[in-house]
Amino acid sequence: MGTIERPLPTPEAEALLGLTGELAANELAPRASEAEAEGRFPREVFRVLGRAGLLGLPYPEEYGGGGQPYEVYLQVIEELSRAWLTVGLGVSVHTLACFPLAIRGTDGQRRRWLRDMLGGELLGAYCLSEPQSGSDAAALRTRAVRDDEGYLVNGTKAWITHAGEADFYTLMARTGEEGPEGISCFHVPGDAPGLRAAPPERKMGMTASPTAQLIFTDVRLRADRLVGEEGAGYSVALSALESGRLGIAACAVGLAQAALDAAVAYARQRQQFDQSIIEFQGIGFLLADIATAVEASRSLYLAAARRRDAGRPFGPQAAMAKLFASDTAMRVTTDAVQVLGGYGYVQDFPVERYLREAKMLQIVEGTNQIQRMVIARYLGKG
Amino acid sequence: MNIVVCVKQVPDTWAERKLRSEDKTLDRESVDGVINELDEYAIEESLRIKEAHDGEVTVLTMGPEKAAESIRKALSMGADKAVHLVDDALHGSDVLQTSYAMAQVLRKIGFDVVILGSESTDARMGALAAMLAERLGVAQLSLANKVEIDGGTIRTQRVADYGFDRVEASLPAVVSVVEKINEPRYPSFKGIMAAKKKPVDKLGVADADIDAAKVGLTGAATEVVDFVAAPPREKGTIVKDEGDGGQKVAEFLASKKFI
Numbered sequence: 135m136g137t138i139e140r141p142l143p144t145p146e147a148e149a150l151l152g153l154t155g156e157l158a159a160n161e162l163a164p165r166a167s168e169a170e171a172e173g174r175f176p177r178e179v180f181r182v183l184g185r186a187g188l189l190g191l192p193y194p195e196e197y198g199g200g201g202q203p204y205e206v207y208l209q210v211i212e213e214l215s216r217a218w219l220t221v222g223l224g225v226s227v228h229t230l231a232c233f234p235l236a237i238r239g240t241d242g243q244r245r246r247w248l249r250d251m252l253g254g255e256l257l258g259a260y261c262l263s264e265p266q267s268g269s270d271a272a273a274l275r276t277r278a279v280r281d282d283e284g285y286l287v288n289g290t291k292a293w294i295t296h297a298g299e300a301d302f303y304t305l306m307a308r309t310g311e312e313g314p315e316g317i318s319c320f321h322v323p324g325d326a327p328g329l330r331a332a333p334p335e336r337k338m339g340m341t342a343s344p345t346a347q348l349i350f351t352d353v354r355l356r357a358d359r360l361v362g363e364e365g366a367g368y369s370v371a372l373s374a375l376e377s378g379r380l381g382i383a384a385c386a387v388g389l390a391q392a393a394l395d396a397a398v399a400y401a402r403q404r405q406q407f408d409q410s411i412i413e414f415q416g417i418g419f420l421l422a423d424i425a426t427a428v429e430a431s432r433s434l435y436l437a438a439a440r441r442r443d444a445g446r447p448f449g450p451q452a453a454m455a456k457l458f459a460s461d462t463a464m465r466v467t468t469d470a471v472q473v474l475g476g477y478g479y480v481q482d483f484p485v486e487r488y489l490r491e492a493k494m495l496q497i498v499e500g501t502n503q504i505q506r507m508v509i510a511r512y513l514g515k516g
Numbered sequence: 517m518n519i520v521v522c523v524k525q526v527p528d529t530w531a532e533r534k535l536r537s538e539d540k541t542l543d544r545e546s547v548d549g550v551i552n553e554l555d556e557y558a559i560e561e562s563l564r565i566k567e568a569h570d571g572e573v574t575v576l577t578m579g580p581e582k583a584a585e586s587i588r589k590a591l592s593m594g595a596d597k598a599v600h601l602v603d604d605a606l607h608g609s610d611v612l613q614t615s616y617a618m619a620q621v622l623r624k625i626g627f628d629v630v631i632l633g634s635e636s637t638d639a640r641m642g643a644l645a646a647m648l649a650e651r652l653g654v655a656q657l658s659l660a661n662k663v664e665i666d667g668g669t670i671r672t673q674r675v676a677d678y679g680f681d682r683v684e685a686s687l688p689a690v691v692s693v694v695e696k697i698n699e700p701r702y703p704s705f706k707g708i709m710a711a712k713k714k715p716v717d718k719l720g721v722a723d724a725d726i727d728a729a730k731v732g733l734t735g736a737a738t739e740v741v742d743f744v745a746a747p748p749r750e751k752g753t754i755v756k757d758e759g760d761g762g763q764k765v766a767e768f769l770a771s772k773k774f775i
């Protein structure tokens with residue numbers, strides 16, 4: 135794995151990316167293929183990253199975060215994903231799960247919970263989707279009913295990354311009428327009585343990352359577990375996703391870079407007709423197109439991140455970055471299989487796995503159709 | 517407790533290493549420097565001792581300016597401060613001279629326990645710990661894969677072909693460690709930021725009462741007389757199996773005295 139030259143804003147960021155590279159090479163890359171084949175979630179790897187300070191990078195230092203701009207945090211996600219997507223995506227999902235409490239929590243809630251959430255020992259999950267409501271997330275049905283003692287929660291969440299493994303769940307549930315205004319956000323402890331994860335989904339890829347339904351049966355939450363105002367849950371969920379999409383874009387670039395690395399290494403050494411296959415224009419140009427698309431994806435998410443860091447609106451740009459980077463990852467991983475020929479189609483090389491993993495990135499945190507919708511609406515507003 | 521951990525910067529083990537043609541010393545400038553691997557275990561052990569007993573960990577490094585990178589890394593892992601012995605006069609010192617120079621610094625800064633890796637990957641003398649202990653007149657506990665401190669007593673396990681010896685001494689002492697002793701931690705991001713503010717005391721030979729005449733290439737007891745580059749690896753032999761493949765492989769192994 136070569137080092138990617140990255141213009142970084144500070145010496146701290148340089149050191150952080152150096153540390154990330156070391157962790158990726160020593161702790162992630164050597165384990166990825168085997169753990170994916172066996173469907174084993176690398177909980178311990180997240181602890182190692184947590185101790186190194188990588189589970190709270192974009193949040194304030196005052197609460198134990200790393201105080202890093204998105205421009206830097208996302209490049210860490212990219213490097214982790216390049217070594218192992220399950221881990222890069224997991225860090226991105228954890229960061230997403232911390233978002234509502236970090237942004238909308240009261241001082242008291244932040245003092246009580248945020249430090250631990252960012253501290254590295256805990257892992258979070260983000261619970262918006264349900265079996266009946268995916269893209270139309272505002273149609274969610276899980277209910278949190280207010281009573282004297284707080285809230286009583288019943289319902290089923292679906293597709294939850296880290297379900298059953300997480301120490302805390304950031305939950306969107308209905309406290310009011312139908313539609314987006316009836317939704318509230320809660321901070322749920324992983325061991326809440328009545329909370330249970332179904333067996334993990336049997337996915338086509340990302341098999342080491344558990345995705346499962348999360349079933350709430352009379353789960354009791356104290357009133358202070360409400361994050362933000364009652365009814366404000368949907369808007370905080372969307373703004374979390376706006377930032378989360380940048381994380382998915384960075385994941386996609388990391389994965390595409392890994393596929394490019396593998397394809398180039400193979401094409402340089404594979405000999406056919408007495409020459410390296412990279413010397414055939416058919417392969418060389420394919421790789422040139424891949425490399426260009428990867429670089430363009432990286433530039434796009436970084437441009438959106440810099441808007442965010444500068445305090446400017448970045449929603450449409452984040453949607454563009456997620457859309458473009460995940461479509462690119464899909465194409466690049468498909469082409470990487472082609473470059474390896476028959477060897478690309480077998481599990482002894484990682485590229486077929488990359489291809490299966492890339493598909494997920496076109497679906498999660500807003501399908502790419504939904505991203506196009508977001509962008510089109512922005513254009514329509516004029 | 518005053519814990520000193522000796523940290524050497526060595527050329528990256530995986531990089532191609534070269535000697536300088538002008539004075540036949542190791543070229544430390546042209547390759548990436550890393551912390552000598554065994555010293556990472558020494559750093560980890562010193563941090564564990566600090567965590568268990570309170571105290572302070574001081575990194576002691578003798579080496580050129582470039583070695584400051586390795587000092588930073590040790591500080592980012594959690595050491596509290598550092599002493600960097602850096603002086604052109606030290607260039608080319610052999611292990612005898614190095615032990616003299618470092619002992620002078622250790623006398624000056626004081627210590628309860630000095631920890632170091634049992635050898636460095638560049639020179640592989642494996643003698644520094646013994647020489648330091650001798651010069652400082654304290655106990656040496658070598659090749660430790662386990663260290664316990666209890667009041668003024670230190671107990672270690674010294675690895676040997678036949679298992680291990682239990683070794684006990686009173687502090688102060690010098691301990692050299694082997695790699696199985698622990699799992700060195702990664703620096704944390706916060707540790708990296710904090711390391712920038714930790715004090716690094718730069719000393720020249722005069723500051724440490726080191727007699728310049730007793731150190732450096734000219735006075736070294738060892739001398740590199742000549743050197744040649746290692747020959748490039750020969751192409752492997754390919755045995756084509758024409759029914760007698762097994763025999764040919766056996767003959768090859770026998771010729772190399774493997775069987």
Ligand SMILES: Cc1cc2nc3c(=O)[nH]c(=O)nc-3n(C[C@H](O)[C@H](O)[C@H](O)COP(=O)(O)OP(=O)(O)OC[C@H]3O[C@@H](n4cnc5c(N)ncnc54)[C@H](O)[C@@H]3O)c2cc1C
Nearest residue numbers: 260261262263267268269293294295345498499500501503
């Ligand atoms: C591996 C994995 C991990 C996940 N992790 C999480 C998680 O941690 N937390 C969480 O809350 N969710 C998670 N999800 C759920 C994910 O966000 C949803 O799958 C996604 O939002 C799509 O919802 P859906 O699957 O119900 O598809 P649907 O919404 O039913 O979509 C089906 C198809 O219709 C298209 N479509 C829908 N609406 C429109 C429209 N208006 N215009 C055009 N096309 C449309 C979609 O693009 C898609 O192609 C995860 C999903 C997967 C696969």
